[in-house]
Amino acid sequence: MKKSLGAKTLLFPTPVLMVGSYDREGKPNLMNAAWGGLCCSDPPCVTVSLRKARHSYDAILERQAFTVGIACEGKMAEADYCGIASGSSVDKFAAAGLTPVRSELVDAPYAEEFPVVLECRLVQTVELGIHTQFIGEIIDVKGDQAACGEDGLLDIMKIRPLVYDPSHKGYHGVGSLLGKAFSVGKGFLK
Ligand SMILES: Cc1cc2nc3c(=O)[nH]c(=O)nc-3n(C[C@H](O)[C@H](O)[C@H](O)COP(=O)(O)O)c2cc1C
Numbered sequence: 001m002k003k004s005l006g007a008k009t010l011l012f013p014t015p016v017l018m019v020g021s022y023d024r025e026g027k028p029n030l031m032n033a034a035w036g037g038l039c040c041s042d043p044p045c046v047t048v049s050l051r052k053a054r055h056s057y058d059a060i061l062e063r064q065a066f067t068v069g070i071a072c073e074g075k076m077a078e079a080d081y082c083g084i085a086s087g088s089s090v091d092k093f094a095a096a097g098l099t100p101v102r103s104e105l106v107d108a109p110y111a112e113e114f115p116v117v118l119e120c121r122l123v124q125t126v127e128l129g130i131h132t133q134f135i136g137e138i139i140d141v142k143g144d145q146a147a148c149g150e151d152g153l154l155d156i157m158k159i160r161p162l163v164y165d166p167s168h169k170g171y172h173g174v175g176s177l178l179g180k181a182f183s184v185g186k187g188f189l190k
Pocket residue numbers: 029030031032033034035036049050051053054055056057080082083084085086087088164
């Protein structure tokens with residue numbers, strides 16, 4: 001029997017997304033967001049949900065663009081720092097030793113040190129309550145060569161993305177491959 005935990009934001013796993021934007025002064029900023037993920041295949045879109053108090057909030061609206069970096073095990077402390085300090089009072093790139101790179105496709109920066117980045121054009125915002133959902137069309141995905149396998153595709157075991165546990169507020173890593181999607185369930189097809 002299951003016990004009720006109430007109406008809460010509990011979902012497992014959630015990603016650890018590094019949302020990049022330029023503020024009004026043109027300063028690059030990076031914030032940690034766990035409320036987000038892919039939301040459309042064609043056009044390819046990703047969503048992140050931000051509270052209005054975030055420095056990144058106005059920045060994304062003004063530039064109509066943001067980037068989404070994938071936080072990785074090797075940069076866990078830097079990723080967490082971007083979730084506890086605000087760009088309103090500090091240059092997080094400089095403080096965390098991260099290198100800002102200007103996207104050539106959208107008006108937003110990303111950190112060179114995270115292995116994969118999605119460059120996004122803001123296409124829609126949805127007022128949900130305490131959070132506003134920002135939906136971005138993915139204009140390009142850029143990945144480090146070292147994050148790709150021999151087949152040239154991004155390899156999750158090389159990216160080593162962080163996984164966030166909203167229940168205990170912890171960062172986890174990903175485990176090994178358990179099975180092939182669209183395949184292991186075929187035995188149940190009639
Ligand atoms: C693991 C983690 C996940 C977070 N997820 C979100 C989120 O999804 N949305 C949000 O608005 N803030 C989230 N935050 C908080 C912001 O990252 C934090 O308030 C940050 O300082 C905002 O930066 P900014 O003011 O420079 O935009 C998260 C923080 C952490 C540590």
